[in-house]
Amino acid sequence: MEFESALELKNRVMPALKMKEERLRNEGFDFSAEDIWFYLKQNKWSKSQNLTLNEVVNDILKINGNTLMSRGDNLG
Secondary structure (H helix, E strand, O other), X not given: OOOOOHHHHHHHHHHHHHHHHHXXXXXXXXXXXXXHXXXXXXXXXXXXXXXXXHHHHHHHHHOOHHHHHHOHHHXX
């Protein structure tokens, strides 16, 4: 599946981002779906090409709060 823009991809994976946001809040972290998206876009996907939808969703679901905390200065 191909996406014409990062925004189109973001909208497609927003349910996964929201689910991860809720899980992180339940674990005591305060990161938004936007924070998660920004972090992964800047730190995980910036040098990647031809990512599949499955890979993007998997990265969203695998990211943990401690990783986001350690890179908090890199959040939007």
